[in-house]
Amino acid sequence: MAIRHDQGIVLRSYPFGEADRVVVMLSPNKGKIRTVAKGVRKTKSRFGGRLEPFTHVDLVLYEGRNLDTITQVSVIEPFPKLRTDLDAVIAAGTMVEAADAVAQEEESSMRLFLLLHKGLRSLEAGQRSPDLITSFLLKLADVVGVAPALVDCASCGRVDDLHRFSFAGGGVICDRCRGEGAVRLRSGITEYLAALSTADFMELPGTSDVLAGEAMGIARRFVEYHLDRKLVSLAVME
Amino acid sequence: MFEGPVQRLIDELARLPGIGQKSAQRLAFHLLLVEEADARRLAAAIGDMRDQISLCERCFNVAAADECSICLDGRRDQSMVCVVERPQDIIVVERTQEYRGRYHVLGGALSPINGIGPGQLRFEELKSRLEPEGIAELIVATNPTIEGDATAMYMAREFKPLGVRVSRLASGLPVGGDLDYADELTIGRALIGRTEL
Numbered sequence: 001m002a003i004r005h006d007q008g009i010v011l012r013s014y015p016f017g018e019a020d021r022v023v024v025m026l027s028p029n030k031g032k033i034r035t036v037a038k039g040v041r042k043t044k045s046r047f048g049g050r051l052e053p054f055t056h057v058d059l060v061l062y063e064g065r066n067l068d069t070i071t072q073v074s075v076i077e078p079f080p081k082l083r084t085d086l087d088a089v090i091a092a093g094t095m096v097e098a099a100d101a102v103a104q105e106e107e108s109s110m111r112l113f114l115l116l117h118k119g120l121r122s123l124e125a126g127q128r129s130p131d132l133i134t135s136f137l138l139k140l141a142d143v144v145g146v147a148p149a150l151v152d153c154a155s156c157g158r159v160d161d162l163h164r165f166s167f168a169g170g171g172v173i174c175d176r177c178r179g180e181g182a183v184r185l186r187s188g189i190t191e192y193l194a195a196l197s198t199a200d201f202m203e204l205p206g207t208s209d210v211l212a213g214e215a216m217g218i219a220r221r222f223v224e225y226h227l228d229r230k231l232v233s234l235a236v237m238e
Numbered sequence: 239m240f241e242g243p244v245q246r247l248i249d250e251l252a253r254l255p256g257i258g259q260k261s262a263q264r265l266a267f268h269l270l271l272v273e274e275a276d277a278r279r280l281a282a283a284i285g286d287m288r289d290q291i292s293l294c295e296r297c298f299n300v301a302a303a304d305e306c307s308i309c310l311d312g313r314r315d316q317s318m319v320c321v322v323e324r325p326q327d328i329i330v331v332e333r334t335q336e337y338r339g340r341y342h343v344l345g346g347a348l349s350p351i352n353g354i355g356p357g358q359l360r361f362e363e364l365k366s367r368l369e370p371e372g373i374a375e376l377i378v379a380t381n382p383t384i385e386g387d388a389t390a391m392y393m394a395r396e397f398k399p400l401g402v403r404v405s406r407l408a409s410g411l412p413v414g415g416d417l418d419y420a421d422e423l424t425i426g427r428a429l430i431g432r433t434e435l
Contacts, residue, residue, distance in 0.1 A: 093350035232353030
């Protein structure tokens, strides 16, 4: 058994035993890691608020047989503003939930880590556009290898008459290929999704509320289809 | 494996929080060796609790009647309500002997990550208490976690427009603690919430 150094973003934690918690984190090198924080539920715990969700921490871990035990934590980035705004908490919750769903244990996940880190950082910097979530989900799909086709037909590769979106088919499809379960898209949405899938989080293009709402709906349904589960954070306030 | 009834008790005890097979065994054999009356009293206490205790109709604290003893106490300040996550939290606040108002138990905290939204908590019940009881201030005493903070923010957004003062328990350094061991977030909040001497 050895001492190991690592870092990670706290995804979630759940009670374990009497006063402990299992803290699930996303580490850039080791993917999803499960660690035990002893005694954190007591007020006098020396870890205190460091292991709250969304915090980016530096860790010293004692390797155990199943779970590693945290022996030291220091905060790299606390993201304090995320906690003072309900919309930010929900947005950050969605990001963390989606990252949690796709992350694998014992698998390097630098791109996913950087994506999550960037997402949380732009929330902290005040980005509150709903497009942030849409953009995040599209990029997340790309990172895990299921990026939706947005500039050419997912089925035949044609670049015009792209008026429908097929969740099972993997993106937009042209009028000739119309697959089953495909939804009709409002005009302009294909281009908007394509723009969001590459836009910088702090410089999102912006559009009408209707278009933004529909874009978010498509991205969300697409990710939910491929994860085979609902994103509960987004559903909470509905 | 022990004789049927003994093993049954061990299995039941082992399901309690913080009790494993070994402790369950020790407790079971202890109960076998003590006076029969002592063991029966324990069994009766468990039964009575389940029979007689229900949730207070007003604040959802545990109660032996329709309303809990705090709600029934006429000397309590009715204009102030301390909002907590669980009934256990009421005892914690009560022990301070600093609070003379009533309570409201939400039954948890908002948790987007776990899919717990406002619909699953007792916000509507609290809203319907505002006018009849003349409530002027809500003290949010949820845990200082992401979930507790989210709950507090939601309450500020929902209840302030109704003309109620919404306040939050301060967070800061634990009494008897060491500044060296406190985390950045806690010290940051302690600074924001500092009091003048």
